[in-house]
Amino acid sequence: MGDTDTGAGRTGVLRGAMRGRDPGEEHRASTPLELLFDLTFVVAVSQAARQLHHALAEGYIGSGVASYAAVFFAIWWAWMNFTWFASAYDTDDVPYRLLTLLQMAGVLVLAAGVRSVFEDGDFAVVVVGYVVMRLAMITQWLRAAVAHREGRAGALRYASGVAVVQLGWIARLWAPPGAWAWTTFLVLVAAELAVPAWAETGSRRTPWHPGHIAERYGLFTIIVLGEVILASFTAIQSAVTGRGLSASVLLTALGGLLLVFGLWWIYFTGSDAVLLTLRTALTWGYGHYVVFAALAAIGAGTEAALAASEHHAHLSIRAAGLAVAIPVALVLLVLGGLHRATRTGAAGHAPLLTAGALVVLVLGFCAPSLGAGGAVLGMGLAVSVTLAAHLRASRSGRPSAR
Template sequence: MVHPRAEPPLHALSRRPTLRSIEHEHHPERRATWTELFFDVVYVVAIARVAHELKQDPTLPGAAAFAGLFVPVWWSWIGVTIYADRFDADDTADRLLLALQMLGVAALAVQIHDGVGINAPGLALAYCGLRLLLILFYARAWRHIPEARPLAARYMAGFSLALLPWLASVFVPSPLRFGLWAAGIAIDLLTPLASRPQQGALPLSPAHLPERFGLFTLIVLGETVASVVGGVAGQHWAATSVLTAVLSFAFAFAMGWLYFDNVKHATVHPKRRSAQVWVYIHLFLMMGLTASGAGAELLIAIPPGEPVSAAARWLFCAATASCFAAFAVILRTTECSPGRRPRRDLRPGMLLVASGTMMLIGLGGEALPPFLLTGSAGALAALQLVAHHQGRAHARRDPG
């Protein structure tokens, strides 16, 4: 359960940002603030709109467009979340910058419809605005915290460089525009990876960061459930449609159970490379969960007796496979408390087998009805739950 910490009174227009790593020494169990939770709310709309675009075009080009739209949304959230994990000001200036970030995310969400078509220039400008605001956040840290200057300067330089392809994309046609987007995102993603020496002096919170990612995962799972509900609401109550919906909900519920149980009892070591792997692999989990909901809605909408289209089958199977594979990596890059992980942890291997199984079903399951597709994913997720709890029980008996 999330217990947001109390907000400090805004008795001054501005106060200097401080390092949360110093605060962490006195408050090791720092929780998300109400301001952070409020910031997350705007992403509900953005994720829903990206998912809607995928439902409208579940083909391979549509899936590529979905990825191209999802990554900027996710990375904009990552940028603010990582900054807030390291630095604390929470004054009027900080909150005003955060309010502008929220407006920027709203603008990004507005442009997502046909975001790779007529609205592509507007989407690029909205993303540029979000990155400029993040650079302003780091400029405040650079000004007031001498220890943060090496990292802040490197981030400001890298993120500023990444802006150039995005700005240039406004003035060029497709498909060259998308190549510039890819270049900009690549620079954005590589900047933290190339800054590990500077990050060592400013470690992230090993408990707060998993909590923040857990909250974003909750948003994505909410969109997955909303897609299932939307699929049922738009259909006559045929038994096969209801069964397809129930089994797709079972998959989402089991994945949520697995993920939140892991977050509850695990931490991320902030000074190891595995922490960066943990952060980046969440992209594939979030995309997979969102796409699985879109695929489930398409499967629910198929009338009884009609065949499943290859696009709908591949969308759901590839999305669930991505979820299983990403969670396997997440398990390998988190540190469990004593008695929580067996000496021989077979769960990552089982998750990879489940991922491969869903891909094989996507390859050869053209004759399967919708409820067997969602049922396969639900059954594989349920098996992971059984293995998860058996492993925990074994670890408690033999913690060595």
């Protein structure tokens, strides 16, 4: 690509030309600014998971899950758009840093509005924070369009597409409540998802770095797993303080730790994703919405399971077990599909992940017989066995489609 550079020597300059980065650049790693940017999303993810836990504990399962899915889309989509843009156009000059700061402020505003979405269905604050982030992103794309001749057509498509959809989000605030509000939400989600496919078609592909993208997704996975650990620890600490260390608390703690460690190991087994085509890249990027949202929901489900086992929740033991089992199963199933689509280490063993997901779901249904703690421990063991079977199959020489 003729109009690209490696980005060397530009860190913190007053103003630099926003040319495309070299997609083949060696040793491309996440920058300190990207890592700081991710930390603001810890707050947003934590707020979403906490409110999901409260909704589950109060028995508002349907509305709680719907609100969680909607809020998490805004969190994930804003993070994903910045991540892919930064992989292609990270100049790290002063305007770039200030616009990133503006996006970080938008994340915190969005996080402040999460509770209102769950309690009142009020998206006003969330939309304000989201639009702030997206306006900063539009400005970044316009900078890229001015400076990067080869990527101008795609950058202008991104800027115009994002701008039009933001007008839709603002207009949606006046939509009548009920089914119409959710219909307009789904229409706007489809429009958001369509913008990258429209902007990158033909010869307009932006110069993102495949290895850098894979690393960024891996780092965010660790951040979300950290939220699961924190949520589980908080719930366990509260239970121990209230009633002491019971068998149910101990089993839940052990099972939750096994789940986190096992899912982490499965995610990072194999080579980096091979994102050679736009279709593969979109499959990888979009599929992680389910991975990230489900991982964060495991923490909320674990808290709900503990509350149910201690009789502090308006939730049956079976529902509490499924609150953990369903997100774990979703992670396993989607990872199997993503690894197959991107030819990474687990691709040849997707049936193992599917089998593990089915066992986890059965254990969730059996929670009344096993107890909430026993069910969570069983799920942790099931994920561990799934991981062990995958590793053994890999070592035995069966195909891993790397």
